Amino acid sequence: MSDRPRTLLIVEDDPALQKQMRWSFDGFETVVASDRESAIAQIRRHEPAVVTMDLGLPPEPDDVGEGFGLLGEIMALAPDTKVIVLTGQHDRDNALKAVALGAYDFFGKPFEPDLLTLTIDRAFRLHELQLENRRLRDSQSSPLSGLLTRDPGMLKVCRTVERVASANATVALLGESGTGKEVLARALHALSPRTKQRFVAVNCAAIPETLLESELFGYEKGAFTGASKQTPGKIETANKGTFFLDEIGDLPMALQAKLLRFLQERVIERIGGREEIPVDVRIVCATHRDLKQRISEGLFREDLYYRLAELVVEIPPLRERLGDALLLAHAFIQRFCRENARPVLGLSEDAVAAIEGHDWPGNVRELENCLKRAVIMADGVRITAEDLGLDAADETLEMLNLRQVREAAEKQAVIRVLARTNNNIARAAEILGVSRPSLYDMMNRYGLKKENQDG
Numbered sequence: 163m164s165d166r167p168r169t170l171l172i173v174e175d176d177p178a179l180q181k182q183m184r185w186s187f188d189g190f191e192t193v194v195a196s197d198r199e200s201a202i203a204q205i206r207r208h209e210p211a212v213v214t215m216d217l218g219l220p221p222e223p224d225d226v227g228e229g230f231g232l233l234g235e236i237m238a239l240a241p242d243t244k245v246i247v248l249t250g251q252h253d254r255d256n257a258l259k260a261v262a263l264g265a266y267d268f269f270g271k272p273f274e275p276d277l278l279t280l281t282i283d284r285a286f287r288l289h290e291l292q293l294e295n296r297r298l299r300d301s302q303s304s305p306l307s308g309l310l311t312r313d314p315g316m317l318k319v320c321r322t323v324e325r326v327a328s329a330n331a332t333v334a335l336l337g338e339s340g341t342g343k344e345v346l347a348r349a350l351h352a353l354s355p356r357t358k359q360r361f362v363a364v365n366c367a368a369i370p371e372t373l374l375e376s377e378l379f380g381y382e383k384g385a386f387t388g389a390s391k392q393t394p395g396k397i398e399t400a401n402k403g404t405f406f407l408d409e410i411g412d413l414p415m416a417l418q419a420k421l422l423r424f425l426q427e428r429v430i431e432r433i434g435g436r437e438e439i440p441v442d443v444r445i446v447c448a449t450h451r452d453l454k455q456r457i458s459e460g461l462f463r464e465d466l467y468y469r470l471a472e473l474v475v476e477i478p479p480l481r482e483r484l485g486d487a488l489l490l491a492h493a494f495i496q497r498f499c500r501e502n503a504r505p506v507l508g509l510s511e512d513a514v515a516a517i518e519g520h521d522w523p524g525n526v527r528e529l530e531n532c533l534k535r536a537v538i539m540a541d542g543v544r545i546t547a548e549d550l551g552l553d554a555a556d557e558t559l560e561m562l563n564l565r566q567v568r569e570a571a572e573k574q575a576v577i578r579v580l581a582r583t584n585n586n587i588a589r590a591a592e593i594l595g596v597s598r599p600s601l602y603d604m605m606n607r608y609g610l611k612k613e614n615q616d617g
């Protein structure tokens with residue numbers, strides 16, 4: 163979350179209602195205006211992220227002309243502002259027109275303060291995410307800048323990658339499918355002194371066993387039927403650069419022995435050849451498999467594992483990265499809308515809940531594909547849970563108040579961080595940005611006793 167104060171501008175000409183709204187929304191830094199001119203002055207002065215505005219403004223409060231004029235001016239002046247328009251209860255046409263002009267949402271008067279507070283809170287979150295996205299995109303200086311995250315665990319992975327990039331040691335990237343292993347492997351190469359040389363990748367699971375050996379080590383002319391000319395292998399072509407062995411857990415046993423020999427001696431022999439060819443490559447490998455388990459099952463050589471795992475980087479799955487699913491969703495929407503030449507779409511509340519509630523077994527790749535499809539399917543100004551092909555989460559906003567929402571989020575965060583830190587209270591408190599006594603308080607409140615965690 164950003165450090166900026168959450169400034170909310172309330173544009174309302176009725177002094178009594180203005181006062182009531184300030185009181186209802188005291189969780190935000192409220193500023194007020196009662197007409198178009200003073201509203202614009204407040205926008206220039208405070209740059210509020212969120213504005214609530216009555217469409218009927220003086221000099222003719224019964225007419226919506228001045229309200230639409232103000233909305234247009236805000237959108238031109240500060241297009242990122244999230245404007246929530248307050249309309250008459252049955253004034254659907256004007257509400258929809260306001261959304262078409264760029265308003266974030268609309269609410270019928272009289273409104274329920276709790277519900278409107280939730281919408282305002284969501285508007286602030288969206289604004290913060292968009293700012294964060296832009297900041298991440300603008301910092302194009304690092305090869306890791308294409309990798310979006312604000313999850314502490316994933317940020318740590320990025321820092322580790324930056325630190326180990328300059329070493330020549332072999333790196334094993336371990337993580338579920340679609341978590342960004344290849345992105346990180348490329349970043350390791352780009353940040354290393356070998357960056358001007360080649361990055362060569364081989365996917366051990368995608369090539370049939372019979373072809374994999376010649377793909378990796380190359381062959382001499384006549385080595386086998388069809389070997390019509392001398393062909394260097396991928397390891398050799400990566401000389402001086404980085405060689406990325408993807409899905410290393412699927413490397414057949416026979417080739418494991420051959421790869422081990424290469425790692426020990428740093429020379430290769432092409433199939434059918436007798437010459438030992440020295441090759442200088444930095445090896446990066448990745449797998450979604452549990453290598454220790456493969457070893458115990460006799461499917462992976464332990465000695466090869468220790469050669470490959472000089473530095474191990476464990477990449478957390480998307481469902482464990484706090485806030486990342488939504489951050490990435492917004493980034494993908496912007497990208498796919500740009501690619502499909504359509505105006506940037508928003509996310510409906512049920513879509514946000516569905517994204518936050520989904521487990522994402524296919525991780526970032528699944529999320530990426532899901533939004534690619536949704537951008538094509540959406541026929542309104544917002545993507546819905548149905549466009550995403552995800553079930554809307556069970557909770558409906560009507561069932562919740564803000565306190566419950568906060569508590570549920572807080573509990574979830576505490577559980578995840580405790581799990582990630584293996585119940586190390588000091589570390590968990592540091593990640594969560596709270597003192598140790600506060601963390602103990604929260605654990606008590608949510609029934610997360612340390613004994614239970616350990617058990």
Ligand SMILES: Nc1ncnc2c1ncn2[C@@H]1O[C@H](COP(=O)(O)OP(=O)(O)OP(=O)(O)O)[C@@H](O)[C@H]1O
Pocket residue numbers: 308309310311337338339340341342343344345346408449450490526527530
């Ligand atoms: N943090 C991220 N930010 C932006 N895009 C990401 C991020 N992580 C992954 N991606 C994108 O998600 C897709 C999958 O990433 P990648 O291919 O690196 O995953 P992987 O772990 O290597 O998957 P697999 O194990 O299936 O090969 C790619 O299109 C990649 O650009």
